[in-house]
Amino acid sequence: MNPSPHNQDERTIVTEPNPTEPASKNFIQIEIEKDFASKPQLAGRTVATRFPPEPNGYLHIGHAKSICLNFGLARTYGGTCNLRFDDTNPSKENDEYVQSIMNDVRWLGFEWSNLHYASDYFAQLYEWAVQLVRDGKAFVCDLTFDEMRAYRGTLTEPGKNSPSRDRSVAENLELLERMKKGEFADGTRTLRAKIDMSAPNINLRDPVIYRIMHAHHHRTGDDWCIYPMYDWAHGQSDSIENITHSICTLEFENHRPLYDWFCQNLGIYHPRQMEFARMNLTYTVMSKRKLLQLVNEKHVEGWDDPRMPTISGLRRRGYTPESLHLFCDRIGVARFNSTIDVIVLENSIRDHLNSVASRYMAVLDPIKVVLTNYPDTTEYLDAVNNPEDESAGVRQLPFSKELYIERDDFMETPPSKFFRLKPGGEVRLRYAYIIRCDEVVKDVDGNIVQLNCTYDADTKSGSPNATERKVKGTIHWVSAPQAAKVKVRLYDRLFVNEHPEDAPEGKTFLDNINPNSIKVIDAMVEPALANLEIGTRVQFERNGYYCVDTKDSKPNAPVFNRIVTLKDTWAKISAKS
Ligand code: ATP
Numbered sequence: 076m077n078p079s080p081h082n083q084d085e086r087t088i089v090t091e092p093n094p095t096e097p098a099s100k101n102f103i104q105i106e107i108e109k110d111f112a113s114k115p116q117l118a119g120r121t122v123a124t125r126f127p128p129e130p131n132g133y134l135h136i137g138h139a140k141s142i143c144l145n146f147g148l149a150r151t152y153g154g155t156c157n158l159r160f161d162d163t164n165p166s167k168e169n170d171e172y173v174q175s176i177m178n179d180v181r182w183l184g185f186e187w188s189n190l191h192y193a194s195d196y197f198a199q200l201y202e203w204a205v206q207l208v209r210d211g212k213a214f215v216c217d218l219t220f221d222e223m224r225a226y227r228g229t230l231t232e233p234g235k236n237s238p239s240r241d242r243s244v245a246e247n248l249e250l251l252e253r254m255k256k257g258e259f260a261d262g263t264r265t266l267r268a269k270i271d272m273s274a275p276n277i278n279l280r281d282p283v284i285y286r287i288m289h290a291h292h293h294r295t296g297d298d299w300c301i302y303p304m305y306d307w308a309h310g311q312s313d314s315i316e317n318i319t320h321s322i323c324t325l326e327f328e329n330h331r332p333l334y335d336w337f338c339q340n341l342g343i344y345h346p347r348q349m350e351f352a353r354m355n356l357t358y359t360v361m362s363k364r365k366l367l368q369l370v371n372e373k374h375v376e377g378w379d380d381p382r383m384p385t386i387s388g389l390r391r392r393g394y395t396p397e398s399l400h401l402f403c404d405r406i407g408v409a410r411f412n413s414t415i416d417v418i419v420l421e422n423s424i425r426d427h428l429n430s431v432a433s434r435y436m437a438v439l440d441p442i443k444v445v446l447t448n449y450p451d452t453t454e455y456l457d458a459v460n461n462p463e464d465e466s467a468g469v470r471q472l473p474f475s476k477e478l479y480i481e482r483d484d485f486m487e488t489p490p491s492k493f494f495r496l497k498p499g500g501e502v503r504l505r506y507a508y509i510i511r512c513d514e515v516v517k518d519v520d521g522n523i524v525q526l527n528c529t530y531d532a533d534t535k536s537g538s539p540n541a542t543e544r545k546v547k548g549t550i551h552w553v554s555a556p557q558a559a560k561v562k563v564r565l566y567d568r569l570f571v572n573e574h575p576e577d578a579p580e581g582k583t584f585l586d587n588i589n590p591n592s593i594k595v596i597d598a599m600v601e602p603a604l605a606n607l608e609i610g611t612r613v614q615f616e617r618n619g620y621y622c623v624d625t626k627d628s629k630p631n632a633p634v635f636n637r638i639v640t641l642k643d644t645w646a647k648i649s650a651k652s
């Protein structure tokens with residue numbers, strides 16, 4: 076393939092592509108509208124796109140971009156979008172992948188107009204191959220793949236014609252038939268288009284149409300032992316399905332002349348191929364081959380490991396379909412390759428969950444507080460479920476004389492700007508009272524095990540007196556007797572390097588795996604958190620957004636995945652007030 080002039084831009088990291096602007100029309104929409112206004116073959120039609128994954132792995136966030144684009148265009152223009160499995164390479168494909176892809180597309184909120192498999196077109200593709208041979212435009216070639224490479228030439232040198240190029244039509248037809256019947260071993264012959272071995276675009280140098288592969292196909296079984304190459308299958312499948320715009324990523328730009336050549340030389344309906352930039356993301360890898368390697372070599376727990384950039388991994392982590400749509404809108408549709416800063420993805424889920432997730436109290440690294448002047452009773456305090464959504468209502472939060480607070484909300488010898496709890500200092504407990512730390516209790520090794528405090532009964536949040544006395548810090552807490560102990564998985568980036576593929580000589584992307592990408596802790600949380608339905612997404616106040624894991628949670632024993640931390644605004648706000 077010729078090198079694409081765009082690839083050199085891949086290293087540019089895009090941090091804030093389009094955070095607030097309403098999405099304007101992208102270049103693909105502009106071209107599509109022009110085509111419908113000017114091309115007679117589109118008269119009376121609406122846009123018809125397709126999403127064409129190869130079922131050789133699970134979908135990743137890059138595919139989400141392509142899904143939102145293709146299905147989104149159909150939605151915008153009242154057109155259609157097909158889901159087509161590009162299943163032309165039986166050795167790597169299977170039905171598990173097919174099922175997961177359908178599941179992911181639906182989870183993103185899309186339904187295909189028609190479901191197709193490129194393998195459904197194998198008979199038609201073969202007939203067209205026979206047609207090309209009859210027209211003297213294809214030939215059976217005896218070169219091995221290695222020999223073919225030697226004959227192909229380079230970017231600066233033309234290739235050489237294959238010794239088989241001048242076979243008669245009759246001989247080609249017979250050999251093709253025998254290839255199909257299985258008379259030849261894998262790799263011994265190919266069917267090639269007869270185009271031009273000196274074409275500047277190497278894709279036009281007599282490209283292979285069929286290869287021999289005695290492999291079992293997940294749908295056609297052993298019916299075929301020759302399989303079409305991507306270029307032979309793709310455009311013709313688009314043509315059969317009457318696709319108007321075949322949208323693919325930039326690496327296929329150099330294949331477009333071949334796409335066009337096949338449609339033109341077969342005399343069939345000719346869709347327009349258009350290319351956009353592949354989406355790359357910092358701190359992760361996106362090629363299915365590498366993701367498969369992470370899974371197979373057990374660097375992660377599976378395709379849906381919450382650290383994976385797969386749609387199933389992001390879903391399990393707690394990402395919402397809305398957040399992925401928001402992300403895709405924000406990054407827009409680019410013409411040049413670049414890498415998106417993963418922060419843009421993280422901000423998308425923050426922005427969505429900020430408006431919909433209920434807030435709860437959870438203490439991840441607890442230290443006990445005893446209110447020495449509080450009675451031996453439990454009182455129930457009103458807590459707002461979501462300040463961004465009044466309809467989410469309030470809940471009752473138990474409060475008692477024994478509490479947990481976050482270990483790092485207390486400092487024995489703090490710096491001057493520390494506005495949380497310190498010896499002799501005061502802090503507000505969210506939704507509750509102002510407390511003062513009177514005594515620090517330590518074990519024999521000098522570790523702090525308990526803080527003895529007093530509370531001021533006149534300072535209850537919401538009461539008339541509450542506003543009279545100001546303290547600078549507000550912290551979260553849970554009541555110890557009612558607290559539930561739950562597992563929390565703190566996830567970090569899977570790779571330590573912005574571009575994990577950048578590895579020194581002799582190393583690979585695997586050497587850039589972050590050894591601390593997961594930390595599992597026990598947290599003390601308010602009782603309501605113990606009984607959430609699996610998949611529920613919540614905010615732990617002052618900390619981050621979490622999701623009840625769909626696989627590892629048990630009734631009354633949830634496991635929480637950290638989706639993303641909160642931006643650190645809370646600390647600043649409480650410092651200011
Ligand atoms: P990979 O190289 O990761 O295996 P692929 O391109 O081989 O990906 P396909 O299953 O062939 O994966 O992709 C289906 C569709 O999704 C194609 O149209 C492809 O262009 C698009 N796509 C794949 N990866 C990305 C990406 N990173 N950004 C945008 N679109 C993508």
Ligand code: MG
Nearest residue numbers: 128129161305
């Ligand atoms: Mg592919």
